[in-house]
Amino acid sequence: MTTAAKKVIGGSFLIEDIDLNEVLTPEDFTDEHRMIAQTTEDYIEGEVVPNDEHIEKLNYELTVELMRKAGELGILGADVPEEFGGLGLDKVSSTLISEKLAKGSSFALSIGAHVGIGTLPIVFFGTQEQKRKYLPDLATGKRIAAYCLTEPTSGSDALGAKTTARLSDDGEHYILNGSKLYITNAGFADVFIVYAKIDGQHFSAFIVEKDMPGFTLGPEEKKMGIKGSSTRPLFFEDVKVPKENLLGEIGKGHVIAFNILNMGRFKLAAGTIGADKEAVSLSAKYANTRKQFDRPISSFPLMGKKLAEMNIQTFVTESLVYRTAGLLDNALKDIDHTAESAGVHAAKAIAEYAIECSINKVFASEALDFIADEGVQIHGGYGFIQEYKVERIYRDSRINRIFEGTNEINRLLIPGTLVKKAMKGELPLLQKVQGLQAELLQSVPGLTFDGTLEQEAHLLDAAKKVFLLVGGLAVQKYQTKLENEQEVLSNLADIIIQIFAIESALVRTRKQILRSSEDKAENMIDMTRVFTQEAFERIDALARETLTVIDSGDTLRMQLSVLKKITKFSPIDTVSLKRKIAARVIQNEKYTV
Template sequence: MSAGRISWSGRFVIENMAPELTTTPEDFTEEQLMLEDAARQFVEGELLPNDANLEALNYELTVSLMRKAGELGLLGADVPEQYGGLGLDKVSTTLLAESMARASSFALSVGAHVGIGTLPIVFYGTEEQKNRYLPELASGAKIAAYCLTEPSSGSDALGARSTARLSPDGKSYILNGSKLYITNAGFADLFIVYAKVDGKQFTAFIVERGTPGLSVGPEESKMGIKGSSTCPLYFEEMEVPVSNVLGEIGKGHLIAFHILNIGRFKLGAGCLGSAKETIQLSAAYANTRQQFGRPISSYPLIAAKLADMNICAYMLESMVYRIAGWMDERLASIGENRAAKAIGEYALECSIVKVFASEALDAIVDEGVQIHGGYGYIKEYKVERLYRDSRINRIFEGTNEINRLLIPGMLLKKAAKGELPLLEKAKELQAEVMGAAAAPSFDAPLDKELYLVSQAKKVFLLVGGLAVQKYGLRLEEEQEVLCVLADLMICIFAMESGLLRAKKALGSKEAALKEAALKELEKRAAEERTTLASLMVETFVQETVDKVHGLAKTALVALERGDGLQLQLSILRKLLRAPATDIISRKRKIAAKVIETEHYVR
């Protein structure tokens, strides 16, 4: 991070970042890889042999295995060491979340416990609350759940109707109301519950199982994630000690929003793990399944699906660890005691990765089923479960529609606060596009992609500037235009994340090749990795820039009329003018590597 930098959040739409400042999976340390290996061994040794029983929602088995995970330190990664945890960096905890994804519903149970269940106490608990609860949460002796959604308030979380009133003796709050779709509710020992004090002040409470007045409803019968517990909760004159208020009275919204940010980001990591598993299953099946006398992987249309799946996963992986790296940088500058603030500063990017990840995984598992053909519809093939389990991700942690509205909204708020020179950049662009521009030349690897990503940022400024100019404060009512702006930002962040990662790899390769002692085999491996990364980025940028053009055109037609529209469309064409990329040949090369290795390649 450059000197004086406050936060990278939102700046990706107006600034170009140096590749060496990006955190990538190629930067993983030995310790991080050991953590990944420990999680893999636990999944393969303890969880997969019990997969059928876990998927049947066996409470006792789930809890016992969660305790085993706690004994191995897999539940305490985000808990500070002084409270019995490991206190790991965010890149490490992200890698852990990704690695656990193969455990299907069990991974969701763990994710809800270590993330939205435990972190509210890590970030907002008093010293007494941390000492009382965190050691047992880190060890798995107690399991946590997060209780925000209500029958009448899903996306409108602050519209909750659960109430709390102070008891006459002032020693407790008396809660009444209900919560819906609570993960881990069937066996959780601790609940983070939100209610409005005196019906007005939105507040968080720590509620222990067995509290009089608390009752847990029956398990929901779900489409997917069947091995996770999902129940409603009911509160009837439930007394919670004043000492169990989490944070401040009336400040529960701060906890809820920060925890939602974390949930969105960790959801992205989980989707990444599931995407990689789907690629592995699909490539192996395509190599085994014979049709017309040859494996279906040898047919270009099947191979192209595997290439698309791998490219999408590569971009998601680049996004996830880029954000994790930013979080670690910010934590290093402001300290762990302000961790919630550090993570909250990247709320915009958390929403971006949540939308991209959930939709990318849906596309990947859909193609996985298609590659499996009729077998993909049969329960004994895991791709069928992956397909069902994936669908909830577009609803979890705020629907994708809500997140799309939040993304440009948060950017405009940053601009209004003076944190981003957004409108100034839009005005500069207006002067720039009216002048003559020389045709660019592309000499070095990925130069064209670097240019196109930079131009896509100008397209966003063009559309966004016109939208603000036309609607002003009424822009928040124009949801279709906001959606276009959000999708443009998602496209830009995805393209740039993959591009920066590949550029960084190219730089590392060039440095490595200068090392005379580097073995020939290592040289070839480095060359292959960087070539593959470049092919994926070139393909993704070409296809995504085409999408950017379509999105921008949709918005411009809504924003302008007549000669003004024709002028803006001509500017759009000029901004994205560049030689086309042959994506068919590139996808064939990418697919060949996936088919050869039978797993995700990077």
């Protein structure tokens, strides 16, 4: 497997050229990775899909039974260290598991919540005693986990939680009072990671067991999608939690919560890949079967255009997700989970890629919404009927833009985190902005591109300059008040997201060309060219809109002139390229690289 040999600083992709060997791609998977993926796929096809109808009706017993079967296969223990009863696999393996689980629809969420946000807090932040007590059972499915952060009055504002904890008079227990909302797996979970404020002030995390007196559940929520997953409120009335069940340090619950959310965002993105691929396959097969005007609808260019765009979005999502898996692998691989300092090192490693995790979450969730929507459209009226799986994919996809931090919150976090890293001296961002200003004073020679993907590489470089230009002006104007300019921050986030996406696709394709040949990488090349141009046009439009907010009059005209200088390029015929991509998808009737 190819992973980053040196430490890659989070967010550095905006200001540095990337070494191809530092980026993991799906083409780098080992035989072991493929075997794990196949094991998971076989399990989903053989055990879960045949029971889909019963799972959707909220059959707790069946869900738990199937989760325990997954535990027997090692699917639940990928992220649990071997010392504590798991397999201790790399992040690429657990990412592949998340992708392959997606075909299980709601069941995939039940497992995802258990192995991710439910188990990882103990993996990364538990004491040795907590790890020995809980992780072996969580790795096998003997016990199921849930994560409890959201409250009726605090969603995005997690630190505004009202649930309280106070130490008992004898000093042996914490007494919890309050409630939690929208808790996945609540109906059948045994172990709950619960956040509460000690003495109403110190935000902290606790491991709560379901049979602790005073702990009760509310009724199941009636949801738009993911109907087969349990979602219930929790209530705590003088619940006595042993003091040794405090997770992490008093008042440091935010360290656990935010870093586990980062991992949750990343794993969410991984899960969307499986849904993307299924939607492409279902839509291509249907388009080849459905006839109108005496010909299959796949033969109509506008249907082909949809399939091509769905395939491209899947390709880019897959590229950026596995790139991030490689980064996380490299950051987390040397942590000694038997050491008391494991939590400190884990938090630092995960926080390093908070920007990339938010990018993954936003891009992947919105790509799946687009793909699911187009899949329904290709199916026409049948896409609106529950008998067709694409209808389920459409409904289930909508939650992804809400949980693990709404996409709006993540858009604010991306540039906000970047500025903080720059202010701490972790990224030479301000120096790069100053360097760009000097560069822009020089004349730009006419550019010609003869080699494959040379123009795309130039557009990527230009996109980074656009970000430095617009981002630098925004920081210069608003300074410490930038956080109040949410529209500007959102636009900057979208520029950053598109840059990471372009680069992930471009690097993957270039690696494949070196590995095989241009002929064998033709579809990748076509998809990368289309995506890069369309993403660059979005970046240009976002930059123009943002500049009009920052400046006006002659100053605005000067900045727009500079932007035009940076973004000048010769457009390509994306319509013809999409027809070629569509033809391959239609022939293969599945996601095609």
